[in-house]
Amino acid sequence: MTIWTALAGFTLAAGLLVITPGLDMALVLRTLAVEGPRQALAAAAGVVAGVLAWGLVVALGLGALLALSGTLYTVLQYAGAAYLLWLGLGMVRAALKSLAHSDAVGPALPSAPSRSGNWFMKGLFTNLLNPKMGVFYVSFLPQFIPAGASVMGFSLLLAALHATLGMAWFALLILGSRPLRQWFAQGAVARWLDGLTGGVLIALGLRIAFHPAHR
Numbered sequence: 001m002t003i004w005t006a007l008a009g010f011t012l013a014a015g016l017l018v019i020t021p022g023l024d025m026a027l028v029l030r031t032l033a034v035e036g037p038r039q040a041l042a043a044a045a046g047v048v049a050g051v052l053a054w055g056l057v058v059a060l061g062l063g064a065l066l067a068l069s070g071t072l073y074t075v076l077q078y079a080g081a082a083y084l085l086w087l088g089l090g091m092v093r094a095a096l097k098s099l100a101h102s103d104a105v106g107p108a109l110p111s112a113p114s115r116s117g118n119w120f121m122k123g124l125f126t127n128l129l130n131p132k133m134g135v136f137y138v139s140f141l142p143q144f145i146p147a148g149a150s151v152m153g154f155s156l157l158l159a160a161l162h163a164t165l166g167m168a169w170f171a172l173l174i175l176g177s178r179p180l181r182q183w184f185a186q187g188a189v190a191r192w193l194d195g196l197t198g199g200v201l202i203a204l205g206l207r208i209a210f211h212p213a214h215r
Contacts, residue, residue, distance in 0.1 A: 006154075006163070010144040014162045016021045018169045023204065027126055028170050028196040030091075031119055034190045037174050043123035044170035048163040050127025055159020058137045059152040073131050077208060080129035084205030087122065091198030095191045 001009075024047045032040035127133060137159075145154045 001144075003146050003149065006144045006146045006149075010158050011165070012163060013140075013144075014158075014165055018162070018165045023126065023130075023201075024123070025170075025173075026197060026200065027123060028172065030193055032174055032177055033193045037120065037177070039119045040174050044167060044174070046120040046123025046125075047118070047127050047167045047170070050124050050133070051166060052159055053118070053124075053128055053164040054133050054137050055141070055156055055162070056139055057134060057189050059155035059159070073135070075169040076129060076134075078133040080131065081205045081208035083125055084201045084208070087126070088198040088203075088205060089203030091194045091201065093198075095194040095198065097205075 028040055028044050028047065031043040141155050141158050142151075144158055145151055
């Protein structure tokens with residue numbers, strides 16, 4: 001396998017992964033709908049920064065340690081579960097608070113859920129606190145490293161390529177949502193999206209906490 005065939009194969013595989021719906025995409029789309037495009041870009045940047053961080057971890061050989069250490073994997077997995085629960089509960093609480101305020105002031109003054117928080121860090125931690133991402137990279141990246149190439153350098157290159165594809169995809173989603181922004185701005189729609197996304201995050205956090213997946 002040459003360098004160019006490795007890059008072409010990885011680009012195709014990573015591109016398919018990027019456009020597959022998952023937790024990262026749900027977080028960015030929810031942030032886009034409720035918080036706006038600027039915060040959605042921040043969340044997307046946090047997600048791809050997490051990809052780069054995992055790429056560095058794998059390039060340094062620390063990803064193999066995560067894959068082999070049951071204790072380290074479990075600690076990170078439960079930390080991720082706690083973070084998802086915290087994030088999901090915050091969204092549900094904001095939706096309920098907004099609904100109570102809307103009921104109090106009447107239908108003439110709709111209110112969207114509160115918009116606040118560092119969404120770059122939220123996107124980053126959503127990715128970093130996912131140990132399956134690290135284990136996945138340990139098994140995924142080596143398949144595209146050609147013989148004779150620097151493992152560390154080429155792993156970082158592949159992670160950067162993955163992050164670039166991810167950021168490009170998120171940017172397309174955000175730009176493509178422009179016709180829907182007026183609809184997103186409605187208080188009832190924002191509350192519904194906050195409650196739905198928060199409920200999904202809570203369900204995922206509980207699943208991880210009580211039914212940890214086998215590596």
